[in-house]
Amino acid sequence: MMKYSISLKNHLIFHKATLFYYLLGAGVLYYLDFDRPAVFIFGIWWAVDLIPALYLHLEYLLMNRGLSYEITTNEFIQGENDQERTIKVEEIDKVIVYKSASMDKGGIPFLAIESYYYARIILKSGDEFILTRLLIPKLEEVIKSLKGVKFLRKKRLFCTVFWR
Template sequence: MPGTEEGKIGITLVNQVRASSIAILGIVLMLIALYFLDFNLDAIRIFSIFWIALILPVVYLHVEYFFSNLTLKLSLETDKLVLNKGGKDLIYVFTDIEKVILYKSASIDKGGIPMSPMEMYHYARIITKSGEELIITCLMVPKLSELLKQLKGVKLERKKRPFCTIFWR
């Protein structure tokens, strides 16, 4: 599994667990509640509905983000962003970046409380002046907004979404 090496940021197990922590906690709490309800069939049906509504979107986003960033490594330098995609280094000087769009739920801002597990997932779309688009997800960088603030002179847009799939712009 990809990880951090030589100062480069990539998908790590810790980041994956951090992003899915609320979903994992929800599953554990549901199982504990079912245990105390003696795995009653009606309780199982009700919890199954909640599981489908809350956990399946998380599984979808996790898989989507994982395969989007699987071969991507990132390092941030003083005036440039270096991406290694499949063994090939791509260097983007900050002046070559037109804008960055951060897709993130408002509930995970400082002081916010996520209402569902899928709100923990967020990503950034980096658009270069040549029209190229790069995707960086929370599986690589848990707090993307802090990383993006380091891109000095780059316009940052914010789009608030409860379900941040890469396919909806």
């Protein structure tokens, strides 16, 4: 059983594509000898790309800060402040994953915000848990390991936990 929590490794894994695009842009600017209009255009693009991503990053960080999860085929365990809550799959009504279409197998995210996605685990009691990709890098794969749970997918470009 694997224990998931927010870590520095998760932060770094999260932004491989973004870092690649920024380095590529810096290379293009270097090639263009940092021409003032090119720097301006790239600066606007990076701001438009980076500001929403920073918002989502902070939102996800605050949502899952201090939490840990263990997920098996039969249950998941939430840990918080030395207390654990065990949820059996029979108690789960459904799981909804909010994810960009570009994150499907073979897809390429072009914007930093496309790497952000999360899952809502809704219990039959009405309680819910929100697990973000910052907490579990392969979130959808791990969530699908819960056997016998109704799994839904909603495609979004901007996956804030406040829009359902």
